[in-house]
Each structure stands twice: as C-alpha cells, then as structure tokens.
Amino acid sequence: MGPVAFVKEYWRILMIVGFVGFALIALFIPGGIVADETLVDDGEVEETPTNLEYGIGLDGGTRVSAPPVGMTAENIDIEPGEEHEVQSTLYSYDYENADLEPRDANVRFHEEPPRHTAELFSNDVTQAEFAAALQEAGVDATEDDIENGVTQETRDEIIETIELRINEGGLDGGTAYEEATLGGGYYIVTEVPGMDPDELRELLTARGEVQIVAYHPDDDGQQTNTTVLQGEEIADPGSASYDEQRDRHYVPVSVDNTPREDGTSPAQDYQDSMNELGFTGEGQGQCQIHDRAAGEFHFDHDQPQWCLLTVVDGEVVDAHSMGGNLGQSMASGTWVNDPSFQMIVPTQQDAHELSVNLNSGALTAPLDFSQEQTFSLEPALADQFKLYSLIIGALSVLTVSGMVFLRYRNPKVAAPMILTATAEVVILLGFAALIRMPLDLSHVAGFVAVVGTGVDDLVIIADEVMDDGEVSSQRVFESRFRKAFWVIGAAAATTIIALSPLAVLSLGDLRGFAIITILGVLIGVLVTRPAYGDILQRLLTDK
CATH class of the missing domain: 1.20.1640.10 (Multidrug efflux transporter AcrB transmembrane domain)
Structure with a gap:
C-alpha cells in the first residue's frame, strides 16, 4: 500500500x-x-x-469586581468640534463638594449610531449639578437626562488598560472582563493568580497618570511647579532598565514629535519649555535633594532649584537635574530631531511600575471600591x-x-x-x-x-x-x-x-x-x- x-x-x-x-x-x-x-x-x-x-481556583489569587464611577448624559445636542469646549466647562464648573481635574470629564462622538455623550467620573457630583454644568456649557439638558454608569466605550477602555497593566506586570493568567447586573449596571471584574487583595486593589486604584513637572524659580524668585510633559505625549516608552556604570534605574522614552495643525509638536513644546524655564542655562545641574534614599524629596532652598520631577498619580517618585549633554542639545535646538531621554527613578521596582503606567496609560474612569466584591484564595x-x-x-x-x-x-x-x-x-x-x-x-x-x-x-x-x-x-x-x-x-x-x-x-x-x-x-x-x-x-x- x-x-x-x-x-x-x-x-x-x-x-x-x-x-x-x-x-x-x-x-x-x-x-x-x-x-x-x-x-x-x-x-x-x-x-x-x-x-x-x-x-485563582487552582493557583491562588484574587478576583475583584467593582463598578466604574461615573454618570452619563446620552445624545447631547452639540456641534462637531465643540467637544473640548464642553468638556472644559464640565471639569471647571463650581461644584459644591468636588474639585475636578481634566481627566474627570469626557465628551465623545460615537459613529454608530451618530451621537454625542458626556461623562463625569466622580462620586462627589450630583446628577443635578452635572445637568447644571451641561447647561452652562450651552447644552439643553435636565436631571432626567443623566444616568448612572459610563458608556460601553469607557468600559472597554478600562478593561483594555487593566489587561495592559496585567501583561506589562508579567502576571500570567490574569484577565479582566465586564459583568452585567440585574439592575442594568456593569461591574469590571479583574482576576489575577498569585496576588493578594491589597496588591490587586492597588493595581486597580492607580489611574496611571504620569507627568514630568518642572520645579523652578518664577519671576519673583519663588519656587513653583510647571507641568511640562504628560504621559500621553510619550510616544515610545521602554521597559525598566539599569545603567551599571552610573548605578541608576531608568525607563527610556521618546517624546511624540508628530506635528499639530499649528506646526508645533509635544517634543518641540518640551524643548521650548526647558529653554524658557532656565533648565538648559543657569539651572543645568542645579537640583540638590535630601533624603532620596528614604524615598522622600526635600529640596535645598538656600539657592534656586531647577528639578525635573517624575510624578505618578500625583506622587513624586523621583527628581533630578537636567543633564549636561541633554541640556546642550536642547539649547542648540537639535534635541527635537531625536526627542528621547531617560526617566530616572530610585529602584528597579519604581522603574518597573513607571514602565507599566507609561505603557498601559491611565484608567479612563476610577472604580468604586465601596461596592467591590472580592474573592481570594x-x-x-x-x-x-x-x-x-x-x-x-x-x-x-x-x-x-x-x-x-x-x-x-x-x-x-x-x-x-x-x-x-x-x-x-x-x-x-x-x-x-x-x-x-x-x-x-x-x-x-x-x-x-x-x-x-x-x-x-x-x-x-x-x-x-x-x-x-x-x-x-x-x-x-x-x-x-x-x-x-x-x-x-x-x-x-x-x-x-x-x-x-x-x-x-x-x-x-x-x-x-x-x-x-x-x-x-x-x-x-x-x-x-x-x-x-x-x-x-x-x-x-x-x-
């Protein structure tokens, strides 16, 4: 045969x-x-x-379920291109018990079916206040138009970000998904083997906002803070790395150099800010810090300080001065041709967490842990x-x-x-x-x-x-x-x-x-x- x-x-x-x-x-x-x-x-x-x-049933771990925080106004009547203006009004409105940030409001256009929605991510704002903020933005809305919960697109973004954090963190077997409730709400469910509830809750609590903040003297000689780079402006974050020669941990990054309509770019803005604030001139190398080893950052105010602060979710994780080679290339205007640098942090763990936040981004909306359901083994x-x-x-x-x-x-x-x-x-x-x-x-x-x-x-x-x-x-x-x-x-x-x-x-x-x-x-x-x-x-x- x-x-x-x-x-x-x-x-x-x-x-x-x-x-x-x-x-x-x-x-x-x-x-x-x-x-x-x-x-x-x-x-x-x-x-x-x-x-x-x-x-988690065969390897141990934790499952945490919690609903996203937020309210939604569906089908708001605004013209295309007005999204940013309405969003700005929503987070800057004078709420009675809340002081919102830009990330706490979201206005987006949905193609299918064509419509606009407005979302507010805060438990401290009432539906009546949300409707009043919309009215101040020129939107014809009442309290009856406001619903608890966030849109499907926002839930999808939250799940995607959590999964990215799990993957970037090397947590094998972890997963995130949504579950519908009988009342029409939704819970975001996260399962991670080998992690205890506090660790998983910390992973989910951090919204992952990364900033570079310039700490510098103002025109009156007083120290002040200026945000010079946002996490979303970083185009290509790398992984946690270690420089043996200089004995330091860092994450290599490249700043987005895509031209905007006005011809500028985030990389160009960052270079201009460093030059204007004095980091590439008299402030180069001028950042004296005490108690760095203890995880605290106390600055020597006997003389002016020019420090670049790496801030994650509002917490300073490291501060350093402008390096000589980097400062010279910015001063000459050539840095923007290859807009990359190193974000230096004290420990390998800090570098790893920073890399995770840069790669995964920020959670679109926080999770309401007052309603959480937890299973741990x-x-x-x-x-x-x-x-x-x-x-x-x-x-x-x-x-x-x-x-x-x-x-x-x-x-x-x-x-x-x-x-x-x-x-x-x-x-x-x-x-x-x-x-x-x-x-x-x-x-x-x-x-x-x-x-x-x-x-x-x-x-x-x-x-x-x-x-x-x-x-x-x-x-x-x-x-x-x-x-x-x-x-x-x-x-x-x-x-x-x-x-x-x-x-x-x-x-x-x-x-x-x-x-x-x-x-x-x-x-x-x-x-x-x-x-x-x-x-x-x-x-x-x-x-």
Whole structure:
C-alpha cells in the first residue's frame, strides 16, 4: 500500500494521532508551540511540569469586581468640534463638594449610531449639578437626562488598560472582563493568580497618570511647579532598565514629535519649555535633594532649584537635574530631531511600575471600591484543590473504564473506547495550553463532564454496531455506525445549543464549565468519534 492509499485508508486514525501529538507538544515541550516566558523573582525561567496555566481556583489569587464611577448624559445636542469646549466647562464648573481635574470629564462622538455623550467620573457630583454644568456649557439638558454608569466605550477602555497593566506586570493568567447586573449596571471584574487583595486593589486604584513637572524659580524668585510633559505625549516608552556604570534605574522614552495643525509638536513644546524655564542655562545641574534614599524629596532652598520631577498619580517618585549633554542639545535646538531621554527613578521596582503606567496609560474612569466584591484564595489551599482535581480526574477515568469493561467484557471494544476518551481529554488540555487558558475549578468540572458524555457517545456507537451480535461485514458496520452517529450528532447539537448562553454571557464560573464542555463535544463529534468508529471497524470486521 502506497503512502497516498495509506493516508486515504486511515485518515481518521491519523487525524486523532496528529491531534494528540500536537496536544502533547503544547502541553509538555517548553516553547514547543508557544514560548513560555514566565519569570520568577530572580529573573530565571520558572520550571513547571506542563505548559498549563491556572486560574485563582487552582493557583491562588484574587478576583475583584467593582463598578466604574461615573454618570452619563446620552445624545447631547452639540456641534462637531465643540467637544473640548464642553468638556472644559464640565471639569471647571463650581461644584459644591468636588474639585475636578481634566481627566474627570469626557465628551465623545460615537459613529454608530451618530451621537454625542458626556461623562463625569466622580462620586462627589450630583446628577443635578452635572445637568447644571451641561447647561452652562450651552447644552439643553435636565436631571432626567443623566444616568448612572459610563458608556460601553469607557468600559472597554478600562478593561483594555487593566489587561495592559496585567501583561506589562508579567502576571500570567490574569484577565479582566465586564459583568452585567440585574439592575442594568456593569461591574469590571479583574482576576489575577498569585496576588493578594491589597496588591490587586492597588493595581486597580492607580489611574496611571504620569507627568514630568518642572520645579523652578518664577519671576519673583519663588519656587513653583510647571507641568511640562504628560504621559500621553510619550510616544515610545521602554521597559525598566539599569545603567551599571552610573548605578541608576531608568525607563527610556521618546517624546511624540508628530506635528499639530499649528506646526508645533509635544517634543518641540518640551524643548521650548526647558529653554524658557532656565533648565538648559543657569539651572543645568542645579537640583540638590535630601533624603532620596528614604524615598522622600526635600529640596535645598538656600539657592534656586531647577528639578525635573517624575510624578505618578500625583506622587513624586523621583527628581533630578537636567543633564549636561541633554541640556546642550536642547539649547542648540537639535534635541527635537531625536526627542528621547531617560526617566530616572530610585529602584528597579519604581522603574518597573513607571514602565507599566507609561505603557498601559491611565484608567479612563476610577472604580468604586465601596461596592467591590472580592474573592481570594491562598496558594496553599489552591495547591490542595489542584491535587484533588487530579485525583478526581483519575478516578473518573478509572471508574468509567471499569464500567465499560464490565459492560462489554471484550477488550476489542472497551480498550479503544477508553483510549479514545483519554485522547479527547489530552486534546482539550493541549488546546488550553496553546491558547493560555487559565484553568479553574469550573474547567475541571467541564473535563469530568466531557469524559462522561464522551464515553456515553462511544457506548451508543458500540451498542448500535453490536446490536445483533458480532458483525463481520464492512457494509453492515458502516450502516449501523451512520445510524449511531446521527444520534450522537443530534445529542451534541442539543448540548451546544443548551450551553451556548452560558458560554457567551458573563456568568462567572459557569462560563468556564460551558466553554470546556462545548469544546469537548465538538472535538468528540469531529475527531474522536469518527476515529473510534474506524478503529472498531478494523477490530470487529474482516477489513
């Protein structure tokens, strides 16, 4: 038999062997399909028995759910181009109990359907005050037009920023998504394995606003602050780095040099500010700081100070003077041709956090932790659950195997059935490793369900094929197999339809169970059931 004929004859069996081989590579070969870059604290690659990732139920960690803070006015009547003016009025309005910043207001245009919305991100502003601020901006709005909550676009941006922070922080298995409540509200859910509630809450609390603030003498000789660079004006933030020669930690950055309509750019503005404020002249190198090692920044005010402050969420994380080479290039006007510099911070941890904030950006709206829901599991307890899950999986396979052998007492029927069911689980695990799906207790329940339903289908095939005793005719076997396959195909379709809402809707752990069960059913119908029929045909017939 030639290779082509062999493949044509045994293609179903070859397909399941190929899937199992692919799954084993994804499961056990480091970097075999997806490179594993998980690092431990000392910077070395973490060694694990498999490439599987685990959720908080099997690895420990925290899940925090909290709604975004905000109110929304839908379908406000303004002309295109007036967004900035209305937004400026909203955050500068004289509220009774709130002093807002520019980031606390947002006015945006939505293309589908075409409309404008205004959002205010503060718990200290009432709906009546929000409506009054809109009226002052020339918008015909009343308190009835204001709704609690933020737009879908804002929620999407919050989720994207949280996921970026998780990824930049090297937190494997972390995820963020939204869940709808019965009252029509939404919660932002963040799950991160291996992190305690306080750490995760800190990650979510920081809105990630980074600024470069110039601390310099004003015209009267008094020290003052001037913001000279915003985080969003940094075009290409790098990763945390260390300069061994100078013994300092830093993040390399490039400032956006894209021309605006007036011909200026953020890089040009930054260079002009440094020259105008004296940082490239008399202020070069003039920044004396006390208590830097203690994490505090006290300036020597016996003489004028020219310090560049790195500020994250309103907190100064470092201060330094203008370097000689950087100052000379700005003074000559050549720096703007290659607008890059280093943001220096005291420690590697500070550099890492700064890099995360620069790469992920600021949360569009804060989260309301007064309404938070928290679930946390200690790693030691999660390890027990992992062991118990392995034991339960092994017991389910052994129990099903024993019942199958008692039912048929024929190794030709039972052995391929158990091997096929096991192959189905291996393929599912390989798929989970391939897509980096964090496995949780709900997924374990799905795997147990897949073993049970899979063997049920194989029993249907075996019973139908052997309905009238031993079968030796290939034609009779194929006729009976097709009849059985229609039955299990209809059952599979029913299962998929029934579980699809659970897989699509944000229903917590039920979603993981539904996804694994549906995937198992699809793999069974498309791969393992046909292969089992092929194996059974060759064992029970003359062919």
